[in-house]
Amino acid sequence: MSSADGPVGWSREEMAQRAALDIENGSYVNLGIGIPERVAKYVPAGREVIYHTENGLLGMGPAPESDAGDPELINAGKRQVTAVPGASYFHHADSFAMIRGGHIDVCVLGAMQVSQTGDLANWSTGAPDAVPAVGGAMDLVAGVA
Amino acid sequence: MIDKRFPTLSGAVSDIWAGATVMIGGFGDTGSPIELIHALIDHGVGDLTVVNNNAGSGEVGLAALLKTGQVSKLICSFPKSAGSSVFPELYRSGRIALELVPQGTLAERIRAGGAGIPAFFTPTTVGTPLAEGKERRTFEGRDHVMEFGLSADFALIKCKCADRHGNLVYNKTARNFGPIMATAATTTVVQAANIVGVGEIDPERVVTPGIFVDRVVRVENPAHESELVARGEVYP
Numbered sequence: 001m002s003s004a005d006g007p008v009g010w011s012r013e014e015m016a017q018r019a020a021l022d023i024e025n026g027s028y029v030n031l032g033i034g035i036p037e038r039v040a041k042y043v044p045a046g047r048e049v050i051y052h053t054e055n056g057l058l059g060m061g062p063a064p065e066s067d068a069g070d071p072e073l074i075n076a077g078k079r080q081v082t083a084v085p086g087a088s089y090f091h092h093a094d095s096f097a098m099i100r101g102g103h104i105d106v107c108v109l110g111a112m113q114v115s116q117t118g119d120l121a122n123w124s125t126g127a128p129d130a131v132p133a134v135g136g137a138m139d140l141v142a143g144v145a
Numbered sequence: 146m147i148d149k150r151f152p153t154l155s156g157a158v159s160d161i162w163a164g165a166t167v168m169i170g171g172f173g174d175t176g177s178p179i180e181l182i183h184a185l186i187d188h189g190v191g192d193l194t195v196v197n198n199n200a201g202s203g204e205v206g207l208a209a210l211l212k213t214g215q216v217s218k219l220i221c222s223f224p225k226s227a228g229s230s231v232f233p234e235l236y237r238s239g240r241i242a243l244e245l246v247p248q249g250t251l252a253e254r255i256r257a258g259g260a261g262i263p264a265f266f267t268p269t270t271v272g273t274p275l276a277e278g279k280e281r282r283t284f285e286g287r288d289h290v291m292e293f294g295l296s297a298d299f300a301l302i303k304c305k306c307a308d309r310h311g312n313l314v315y316n317k318t319a320r321n322f323g324p325i326m327a328t329a330a331t332t333t334v335v336q337a338a339n340i341v342g343v344g345e346i347d348p349e350r351v352v353t354p355g356i357f358v359d360r361v362v363r364v365e366n367p368a369h370e371s372e373l374v375a376r377g378e379v380y381p
Contacts, residue, residue, distance in 0.1 A: 054248065055172045056318045071174060071369045072319040078173040078226065089317055091324040091352075092172075092198075093256035096249030100267065131233045132245050133225040134275065139249030142268040 017042045019108055023049055027105040028098075030054060030140060033077035034110035050086075052104055054095050054136045059087025076136065096136070100143035107144040109137055149311045149361050150340060154184035157334045157360045161190055161299050168196040168255065168326040169207060170302035173226060174370040176319035178303040178336050179206045181362070183380055185301070191215045196255070196297060198248060198322060200224035200232035203374030209381070211235060220295070222248040228374055245275065250292050252325060257294035259328025259357075264293045300330030303367060304353070307337035308344075311358025312351045320352065327357040336364040 010018065012035050020042035023029055030052045031039060040062070043049055051060040053075040060075060061082035069080035083089075098104055113121040120141065124132040151157040158181060161167065167185070171177030186209060193216045200221060201208030208231040210216060219241060224232050235241040246254065247269050257265055266289035270276040280291040302323040305316040313335060315323055327333045340363050373380075 053318075055175070056321050070317060071371060072176070073317040074173070074175050078175070083317070089315070089320055091320050092248070092252035092322050093325050096252050100249055100253075100269065129237050131225050131236055132243075133223045134245055134247050135223040136248035138247040138273065138275070139269045142271070143249070 013038065020044070023047065023106055025049070028052055028058070028103065030099065030104050030107040030144065031060070031075075032107070032109040032137065032140070036108035036110055037075070037077060037079070039108050052095075052098060053081070054092075054099065054140070056090050056092065056095050057081070057083060057087060058090070058098070059084045061087075096139055096143075099136070099139050102143060104140075104144050107140045109140060147355075148309045149355070149359060150309050151360045151362045154180055154336070154362050154364070155187060157181070157362045158184045158188050158299075158301070160332075161185060161188060161193075163190040164192045165190070165298040166194040166196065166296075168297040168300040168322070168330055170197075170300070170321065170323045170326050171207070172198050172318065172321040173202070176303055176315070176321045176323060177206050177370050178301045179368045179370060179373070180364045181301040181303075181334060181336050182206050182210050186210055186213055186215070186381060189215070192217045194218040194220065196220045196251075196295065196326075198222050198251065199226055200229055202226050202228040202370060204231065204379040205368075205373040206370045206380070208232065209379070211241065214240070216241060218242040218244065220244040220246060220251070222246055222251050247275065251295075252322070254292055254295040255322065255325045255329045258296035259325060260294075262294050264291050266291055295329060297326070297330040298332065300326040300333045302326055302333065302335050303364075304335055304337050306339045306341060306346065307335060307358070307361045308341055308346055308355070309361070310343055311335070311353075311355030311361055312346050313337070313353035313355075313358060314346060314350060315352055324353045327353045332359045333357055334360045334362070336362050336367065338365060338367060339363070
């Protein structure tokens with residue numbers, strides 16, 4: 001939302017900071033694409049949190065140092081990441097068993113629009129020539145307790 | 146003796162027929178069997194139904210296969226990616242059919258197809274246009290839709306290490322759809338960066354047991370889609 005006086009409400013960075021405060025110690029957290037990718041760095045010190053990315057990694061760490069990355073180690077946004085000690089890799093059906101089976105505690109999703117009651121618009125603009133792309137968001141919404 | 150090794154990529158895909166359903170592993174660039182896809186382009190058959198999470202980028206690998214016109218239908222969850230222009234153009238001009246499936250439902254449909262489960266119920270898509278026309282049931286007070294298992298005539302997947310029995314080990318997040326697609330295809334064709342002797346892979350570390358694999362071809366230094374796209378390469 002914006003007005004003639006500029007953006008109203010929080011900046012992207014402020015949204016990430018605020019969301020991070022709600023992540024409790026010991027949580028398994030799925031981070032989506034966009035603003036959610038910034039959340040991990042704001043989780044208060046002293047909380048141990050394990051990050052899940054639905055393409056098949058539990059124990060996702062930050063982006064690698066430049067040129068130290070592996071094109072076969074990426075997050076759901078298809079950006080290179082690292083794996084922390086204690087991480088695990090798994091196939092897609094196992095990954096969505098974690099999601100749909102209610103094992104993930106928190107999911108931080110990006111969206112185009114959100115209603116007052118929490119309905120999300122995040123996979124199609126509805127424009128006649130738009131290419132719809134749903135990804136894993138609907139499974140996350142349906143599955144994360 | 147069981148020996149699933151094939152000497153050439155072209156030989157490993159030479160019996161894929163026009164009209165076949167082909168599962169192709171990969172999540173974007175990662176795990177995409179570029180060399181097998183290029184062999185399928187060279188093989189040239191059309192009217193294919195392709196199952197993949199995405200729709201490729203640039204004009205190599207999956208995007209190149211789409212561009213040739215060999216694919217009449219794509220079953221996928223996210224056909225939009227940075228640098229993806231081939232699919233949107235085909236889709237907007239009505240030259241390719243799209244079956245859009247949520248990523249977790251796609252994975253479970255493939256898993257079910259490989260496990261002999263014809264259909265299952267999931268809450269994913271309830272209340273959205275993607276649930277329209279699907280059979281509904283309520284379990285424990287919550288609505289679910291019925292989804293069908295998905296199987297294929299062929300699967301093309303990539304792994305890090307294999308043996309001649311077809312036991313496979315993957316690399317990091319390149320594992321993604323490989324293990325489930327291997328179970329769901331009548332003929333599973335694998336490109337492996339390394340092929341080792343039987344017994345050299347610790348049984349505790351085998352990710353895909355060889356029973357799910359039919360053909361293994363060695364591709365020692367597989368290309369990465371993102372690197373080919375960054376170099377501006379086009380196939381063929």
